[in-house]
Amino acid sequence: MTSREVLVAALAVVLGSVLLVLGNGGSPAAASSNSITLYSGQHVQTTEKLIAAFEKKTGITVNARYDDEDVFVDQILTEGKNSPADVFYTENSPPLEELASKGLLSSITPSTLTHTPAKYNSPDGKWVGISARVSVLVYNTSLLKASQLPTSVMDLAQPKWKGKIALAGSETDFQPIVTSVAKKYGDAAALTWLEALKANATSHLYPDNETITAEVNSGQVALGIINQYYWYRLRADVGASGMHSKIAYFAPHDVGYVVDVSGAGILTSSTHQADDQKFVAFLNSAQGQVIIAQSQSFEYPIASGVTRTGETPFNKLQPNSISIAQLGTGAEAIKLLQEAQLL
Secondary structure (H helix, E strand, O other): OOHHHHHHHHHHHHHHHHHHHHOOOOOOOOOOOOEEEEEEOOOHHHHHHHHHHHHHHHOOEEEEEEOOHHHHHHHHHHHHHHOOOOEEEOOOHHHHHHHHHOOOEOOOOHHHHOOOOHHHOOOOOOEEEEEEEEEEEEEEOOOOOHHHOOOOHHHHHOHHHOOOEEEOOOOHHHHHHHHHHHHHHOHHHHHHHHHHHHHHHOOOEOOOHHHHHHHHHOOOOOEEEEEHHHHHHHHHHHOHHHOOEEEEOOOOOOOOOOEEEEEEEEEOOOOOHHHHHHHHHHHOOHHHHHHHHOOOOOOEEOOOOOOOOOOOOHHHOOOOOOOHHHHOOOHHHHHHHHHOOOO
């Protein structure tokens, strides 16, 4: 999530609070017993549409707070049993696995889990998969031809890419790729690879995938590693005529070709478990998945048989077979990124 999205979300919360006070004769409203608090690391626009539809359908109010998912993990761990969060909605599976490993997530209702293919859910049923993205290369079409692109993410460590690659080491979307590399080649090889990537990036170390996509598109750098939806979002913002870049997939089953799963879990400390379960069930219901499929987030819906048009069909992708369980909590990737001084 970008800082701009966080600011927009914060302003929306403030405005909503003002309207709530005005609607009660200028006095603060009593807390509704029919409401839940959502910690969301997901994109604001789509999440707000999901919330609006859920509130209309159920009458349950969702009070959303937005920030990066890693920030929320630290916050929840600090808050412990006193956390005001009821549901945690993330862009990637490792933050949910981190909370699940510490016993902080309740079990999801089995009927909800069945709406999403089992391989995209928590191995222990502690959270449910909602949507997905896939890692790709974004490249500037004036600086590179498709035939010049590497077929493996490992090739980006070669000296010929020095000064030509953009990298966002602190982006949580990058961690599953690091884990994938480490699982296949070992931690030592993964660290060597990361150090070479950092050296090749030179001055093109950026805070997030949005910046990588924009910098590649403007010709400031030749290529970068992103999740595919950032490119589609930029195209939606600037129009087809403003695009000077394309995306390309790694070779089938390459370690850099990773599907990232977004999911939602319920905090064990929540006192609104029934309403929480209804909200999570809505996210992977047909209605919720259609909202995701038609959104400007450009993520793939992965539940209830809903598909998205305008992108490579999800069932045509050929990613690495690394599992949710193998991606784990992301601790291995974080350690390696810290050792490479990318975090």
